[in-house]
Amino acid sequence: MQSLQATSASSLQNLFWGKNLSFAPYTLNRMQDFKPAMTLPPSGPQRLSIKCGVRFRPCIDIHKGKVKQIVGSTLRDSKEADTSLVTNFESDKSAAEYAKLYRDDDLVGGHVIMLGADTLSISAAIEALHAYPGGLQVGGGIRTENALSYIEEGASHVIVTSFVFNNGQMDLERLKELASLVGRNRLVLDLSCRKKEGEYVIVTDKWQKFTDVRLNEEVLNFLADYSDEFLVHGVDVEGKKLGIDEELVALLGKYSPIPVTYAGGVTVMADLEKIKLAGMGRVDVTVGSALDIFGGNLAYKDVVAWHALQDPLAV
Secondary structure, three states, X not given: OOOHHHOOHHHHHOOEOOOOOEEOOEEOOOHHHOOOOOOOOOOOHHHHHOOOOOOEOOEEEEEOOEEEEEOHHHOOOOOOOOOOOOEEEEOOOOHHHHHHHHHHOOOOOEEEXXXXXXXXXXXXXXXXXXXXXXXXXXEOOOOOOOHHHHHHOOOXXXXXXXXXXXXXXXXXXXXXXXXXXXXXXXXXXXXXXEEEOOEEEEEEOOOOEEEEEEOOHHHHHHHHOOOOEEEEXXXXXXXXXXXXXXXXHHXXXXXXXXXXXXXXXXXXXXXXXXXXXXXXXXXXXXXXXXXXXXXXXXXXHHHHHHHHOOOOOOO
16 A cells, blocks of 8 residues: 555545645645655555554543543533533542552553643643653643643653644644654544544544544554554544444554554443454553443443453554
8 A cells, every 4th residue: 555645646635625725834736745754664554464452541531620521522612611511420539549540450551631721630630640650641732832741741642633633634744843842652643533424534622623634544544654643532422322433443443554542432341342343453442431430330340351351462
C-alpha cells in the first residue's frame, strides 16, 4: 500500500469532505510539503505485522476538578451553562486515588482527560500524574505551549485533538510542530469520530464539530508517522451504555498501523470479547460509566482479571 506522501493530489482530496481544502497552510498542489518533520519509520504494510494484544486501558475523566463520567456528546463550552450536561456519575474520590488504584493493579497506558481548562481540573490531573508517574497519558487542552509541562509532571504521553484538527481541518504545521516538540513516541492523537453520510468523521470541540477528515486506511497511515498511539471514542455510543460500535472497532483493527484504544458503549464482559474479536486482537479498550468504580454494574476487578489473561505480548 503506498503511503499518503506518494498519493496523487486527486486521491488525497478524496480523503476529505470539501473541494479546495488545505492543510493550513499547505495546499493539495504542494505534495512536497507532505513529509514528516523528523526521520521516521516508513509507513506501509510492514507495520501492520506488529504483534499487538488486547489491553484494558483505564480512564480518569475530570470535570471542574471532580472525577466524573459524562455523556461526552452533551459537553458544551465551559463558558456556557451546564443545563444540557448529562452526568452519569460523580465520584467522592480524587483523581489521584484512581491513579493509585491503577498503579497498584499494574494497568499502564490509561488516560486522564480534562473536560475543561479550569484550574481545578488541571490541578487534579497533575495530582493523578504525580500518583502514577509514567503510567498515565493526559489530554484536554493540550497545545505546544503546555505539552512539555505535562510530560515533566509525569505523563507518559499527551493526547491531542482540537489543536491539530483546527477549525474543521487538519493543521499539518501544528501537527509537525507538536510531534517535534514532545517526540512522536510521546504523542497520542485522539481521533474520536461520529458517523456522517455513512462514514466515520473525526470530531472536535468537545465532539460537537465535524472536521473534514474521514477516518480510513490512508488517514490512519498518514497520522501514524507523527504519533505513537491513537485514542478513538465512538461518540455516537460513548457514555450511553448501549453496546459497542463493532463497525468502528473492525475498521481500527484492520487499518491502524500503531496501537489504538477504543472507547464507547462497553456494558458487560461480553463486550470486551466482542472488541477483541472485531478488532482482530489489535484494539485496546477503555471502560468508563459501566464500571462499578464509576457507579455502573460491571465489576472493575473482573475487567482487571480479563486484562491479565490477554496476550502477554501486548505492547
